Each structure stands twice: as structure tokens, then as C-alpha cells.
Amino acid sequence: MIGRKRLVAKARPAAHRACGSCLLFRNDAAYLEAAFAGLTSLSSAFGSTQSDDGICLLHDRVLSARALCPDFSPADAG
Amino acid sequence: MANIEAQADRAIAPAPRWRELWLKEDWWAIWLGLGIVAAAYVLFAGGGSIRWIAVTPAKWTTLSQLGSHFAANYDRYLAQFLVWLVVFSVALTALGHKARAFIPSFAILYALSVAIFALGQWDKASTYNLEPPLVALVIGLALSNVLGLPRALDAGFRVEFYIKTGIVLLGATLPFTLILWAGPAAILQASIVSVVTFGVIYWVAVRLGLDKRLAATLGAGGAVCGVSAAIAIAGAVGAKKQDAPIAITTVIIWAVAMIFVLPFAAEYLHLPAGVGGAWIGTSEFADAAGFAAAQTYGNLAGHAAVAGTSEQAIFAYTLIKVVGRDVWIGIWAFVLAIVATTQWDRIETGRKPQAAEIWWRFPKFVIGFLLASLLVTVVTAGYSLADFNKTVVPSLVGPVKDLRTWAFIFCFLSIGLTTRFRELASAGRRPFLAFSAGAIVNVIVGFILSAIVFASHWENLTP
Numbered sequence: 001m002i003g004r005k006r007l008v009a010k011a012r013p014a015a016h017r018a019c020g021s022c023l024l025f026r027n028d029a030a031y032l033e034a035a036f037a038g039l040t041s042l043s044s045a046f047g048s049t050q051s052d053d054g055i056c057l058l059h060d061r062v063l064s065a066r067a068l069c070p071d072f073s074p075a076d077a078g
Numbered sequence: 079m080a081n082i083e084a085q086a087d088r089a090i091a092p093a094p095r096w097r098e099l100w101l102k103e104d105w106w107a108i109w110l111g112l113g114i115v116a117a118a119y120v121l122f123a124g125g126g127s128i129r130w131i132a133v134t135p136a137k138w139t140t141l142s143q144l145g146s147h148f149a150a151n152y153d154r155y156l157a158q159f160l161v162w163l164v165v166f167s168v169a170l171t172a173l174g175h176k177a178r179a180f181i182p183s184f185a186i187l188y189a190l191s192v193a194i195f196a197l198g199q200w201d202k203a204s205t206y207n208l209e210p211p212l213v214a215l216v217i218g219l220a221l222s223n224v225l226g227l228p229r230a231l232d233a234g235f236r237v238e239f240y241i242k243t244g245i246v247l248l249g250a251t252l253p254f255t256l257i258l259w260a261g262p263a264a265i266l267q268a269s270i271v272s273v274v275t276f277g278v279i280y281w282v283a284v285r286l287g288l289d290k291r292l293a294a295t296l297g298a299g300g301a302v303c304g305v306s307a308a309i310a311i312a313g314a315v316g317a318k319k320q321d322a323p324i325a326i327t328t329v330i331i332w333a334v335a336m337i338f339v340l341p342f343a344a345e346y347l348h349l350p351a352g353v354g355g356a357w358i359g360t361s362e363f364a365d366a367a368g369f370a371a372a373q374t375y376g377n378l379a380g381h382a383a384v385a386g387t388s389e390q391a392i393f394a395y396t397l398i399k400v401v402g403r404d405v406w407i408g409i410w411a412f413v414l415a416i417v418a419t420t421q422w423d424r425i426e427t428g429r430k431p432q433a434a435e436i437w438w439r440f441p442k443f444v445i446g447f448l449l450a451s452l453l454v455t456v457v458t459a460g461y462s463l464a465d466f467n468k469t470v471v472p473s474l475v476g477p478v479k480d481l482r483t484w485a486f487i488f489c490f491l492s493i494g495l496t497t498r499f500r501e502l503a504s505a506g507r508r509p510f511l512a513f514s515a516g517a518i519v520n521v522i523v524g525f526i527l528s529a530i531v532f533a534s535h536w537e538n539l540t541p
Binding site for chain 1: 102103104173174232236237238305306312314316317322329330333407432435439443493503
């Protein structure tokens with residue numbers, strides 16, 4: 001299944017394989033505030049400085065929504 | 079970690095950025111702040127003022143005086159509460175929060191803020207060091223850590239949103255000419271401290287064996303704008319998910335401690351208000367925490383050993399922290415992204431750093447701060463100093479300053495109410511040591527620059 005998704009991902013243009021369109025990427029501000037304990041004490045996930053960063057659930061990394069990855073799983077493929 | 083292949087030559091089209099105008103709190107802080115300033119000016123130009131709605135507790139000696147004040151002005155407080163409630167609800171709903179959760183939470187926050195503001199107006203308050211920022215912080219910390227509060231109430235405790243709104247309002251009270259005059263020195267001083275602090279934290283962290291990405295995340299947290307910078311750099315360099323909470327915990331512990339230490343250290347050292355504000359601006363880590371410390375030191379001005387005015391402490395702090403440090407976060411992110419993708423591991427994020435990131439990560443509320451300053455400076459340029467003090471201050475600048483004070487108290491209280499020490503991630507000994515090394519150097523270098531090198535500059539900071 002993952003292999004099929006990878007093939008689909010490879011066939012997509014780069015912008016569509018960016019983390020922001022990936023099933024395994026979360027950059028909803030409310031999600032980030034829940035994921036990072038203490039974030040709201042002196043900051044927020046709704047600020048401009050956070051840009052469109054989020055968390056990759058597969059690699060456990062904080063990444064930009066514009067990062068690229070061969071493990072891309074299209075969000076619209078469920 | 080699985081390898082993420084390099085595809086750096088493919089530029090990624092960014093999402094439409096104009097959506098940020100209503101999806102980022104920086105822009106909402108601008109809309110609210112500039113909206114209030116514009117409304118204040120329209121009324122002022124028509125011979126009126128927003129003074130009625132910008133009510134604050136009066137100085138009092140006896141409880142009966144305080145009771146009389148509230149009995150005579152309860153309708154003004156009710157109206158002010160409703161105005162804050164409506165504008166914040168609109169903004170936070172647009173950001174994705176639920177108004178149903180925000181309303182009861184903000185009602186509690188406002189009631190506590192009225193009590194704290196009133197306590198600060200007691201004529202014996204300074205005798206017992208009952209400075210509103212410190213009282214707000216202590217009460218908030220006690221409620222969240224001792225009593226415990228339902229997490230649902232966090233909906234109204236929006237530290238960052240309140241401080242950004244307050245900073246935009248602060249712009250209206252700070253002459254643009256002062257920004258132009260003091261800005262270059264602020265930028266120079268802040269840049270020196272930022273580079274030195276980042277270098278120390280990064281160097282010590284790497285020497286202690288920490289991952290370079292964690293080292294950079296910690297370094298930015300200490301050198302630029304605290305938690306916000308740490309998270310931004312974590313994303314820019316592709317830090318591990320667990321690195322961010324480590325940096326958050328470290329920054330919070332140091333920042334909260336500094337709120338209590340810096341004002342009284344500055345007082346002990348007999349620093350003038352402007353010098354103390356500049357020192358706090360170079361030595362605090364997060365905007366909100368720094369404003370709490372600077373406001374506290376400003377409140378000490380005029381008595382004890384502190385020369386100068388409250389506004390000098392606030393203005394010097396703002397120039398150093400907001401103008402001098404915060405605006406560079408995008409550049410730090412861009413440079414570190416380049417270093418991370420070209421010097422550390424082989425590009426792991428598959429992303430080619432783009433110069434546009436400098437703008438994407440720019441703290442936009444600073445634009446509102448500058449516009450508010452420019453607007454009020456321009457529209458009041460024709461007034462003589464005497465007329466300015468007689469007409470503009472009580473009818474325009476004064477009420478905006480009072481609303482700014484409310485926004486700051488909401489923020490200070492929210493810091494305490496959202497800081498639950500037992501829920502913070504464990505920072506670990508090595509990250510804490512690395513950050514502490516930078517924090518200590520930061521305090522020393524900041525003191526030398528503020529109190530020696532640029533002392534006369536900050537001491538003579540006069541609006």
C-alpha cells in the first residue's frame with residue numbers, strides 16, 4: 001500500500017509532494033499547541049514566525065510545509 | 079530516522095500568503111490595535127475621546143475610596159469588558175478558536191485583571207512591591223500550579239495575542255521620531271548580544287554532545303525571541319520533534335526567573351529607568367516576559383533608587399527587544415536553514431531555503447507597531463508641546479496608553495495561568511547547561527552595553 005502511494009507521489013509535481021499536502025504532516029495551530037507542552041505560556045502557534053511549519057508524524061521532525069519527501073502520502077488519498 | 083531525500087533544486091510554490099491576513103494572530107493584533115488607534119483619533123478629531131471606555135482604577139488609600147470608584151464607574155468597566163470581549167472573540171473565532179470556550183475564560187481573566195490593576199493603584203502598593211505584572215504572574219502561577227484550572231479555560235489565556243495587541247497600541251504612544259533616533263543603537267546593541275548569545279549556546283551545546291539542530295533551536299531561543307524563535311528555527315532546520323519542548327521548557331524557566339530577578343537587580347544597581355529597560359531588553363528571552371519585567375521596573379521609576387520615568391523603561395525595552403531583536407527571526411531562520419541543508423547532514427528536508435522566508439517569518443505585528451507610531455506622530459505634528467500635553471495626551475495618547483496597560487495585564491496574568499510546571503517536558507541537564515551558559519553571558523554583555531557603552535543614550539531617552 002505504501003509502495004503504491006510512493007508511486008503516486010513520484011508522479012505528482014513537486015509542489016504537490018510537499019509535506020503540506022501529506023497525510024502524515026500536521027501543521028494545524030491547535031494541534032501544534034497541544035503537541036508542544038508549554039508553547040502557549042510565552043508564545044503561540046498562530047504567529048507569523050511559525051510560518052507554515054508542522055510535525056512529520058513519520059519522521060518525528062519539525063518541518064516546513066514546503067519540505068519534500070519520498071515517503072509522501074497524499075492527504076487526499078486518505 | 080528514515081532518510082528524506084534531497085530535492086533541493088525544486089522550488090516549492092508557497093501557499094497563498096494573503097490568507098495570513100486573517101489566519102495569523104499577528105495580523106489580527108494589527109487590525110485590533112490600529113482599529114482602536116483609528117477610532118481614538120476619529121473621536122479626538124471630532125472633539126471627543128475614547129477616555130470613557132478606557133477606564134482604569136484610580137489611585138486609592140482606603141477601601142471605601144476604591145468602592146466609591148467602582149460604584150461610580152461600573153458601567154464603564156462593563157462597557158470596556160464587552161468591547162474587549164467582542165473584538166477578541168471576533169479575532170479568535172477567525173483564527174479557529176471557539177467563542178463559546180473563550181467567553182467564560184475571558185470573563186474570569188478580566189475580573190482578575192480588574193482586581194490586580196486596582197491593587198497596583200493602592201498608595202502602599204510599591205511599599206510592598208505589589209507591582210501589577212508581578213502580582214499577575216504570581217496569582218496566575220498559583221492558580222494554575224497549586225489550585226489547578228480546567229484546560230478548557232486556556233481558550234481565553236492568549237499570552238501572545240494580548241502582548242502583540244498591546245505592542246501595536248504601544249506604538250501609538252511612542253513618537254516615530256524617537257524610533258528613528260534610538261532605533262539604530264537598539265539594533266546595533268541587540269545584534270551584538272544576539273550573535274554572542276547564540277554563539278555561546280550553540281558552541282557549548284555542541285561541545286556537550288548535543289545535536290546541532292537542537293543546539294541551534296536552543297541558541298535561537300536565547301538569542302532572538304524566546305519560544306517563538308526556538309520553534310521557528312526548529313522548523314527551519316528540521317529539528318527533531320522532541321527538541322522543541324526541550325527548548326520551550328528551558329526558555330520558560332529562565333524567562334520566568336528573569337521577570338523577578340532583572341527589575342530588582344537593576345534597582346539594586348541604581349540603573350536609570352531607560353538603562354534598566356535596555357538591559358531587560360537584551361537579557362530577557364520572550365516579549366511577554368520581558369514586558370512584565372520592564373513594566374515592573376518602570377513602575378519602580380520615580381521612587382526608590384530608580385531615576386527616570388516609567389515610559390523610558392518601556393520604550394527602551396521595546397526598542398531593543400521588538401525593533402532590535404524580534405525582526406531578525408526570518409534572517410536567522412534563512413541563514414540556519416542554509417547551514418543545516420548544506421553543512422550539517424546532507425539535505426534532509428528536501429527543501430531549498432528561500433530568501434522569501436525572511437518575510438514569511440517576519441513578526442508582522444511590528445508593522446502595526448510602526449504604523450501606529452507613525453500615524454499618531456503625523457496627526458499630532460502640528461501641536462506645540464504645551465498643546466500636546468494639554469489636549470493630545472489626555473484625549474488621545476493617554477486613553478490608548480490605558481488600553482495598552484489592560485492588554486499587558488491580560489498578558490501577564492495569562493503567562494501565569496498557562497505555565498504549568500509539572501506539564502513541561504524535561505529539559506535535560508545538557509540542554510539546560512548550554513542555555514544557561516548563554517543566558518549568563520547574555521546578562522553580562524547586555525549590562526556592559528546598556529549601562530556602560532550606550533548608557534547615556536538610554537538614560538536620555540526622552541519622548
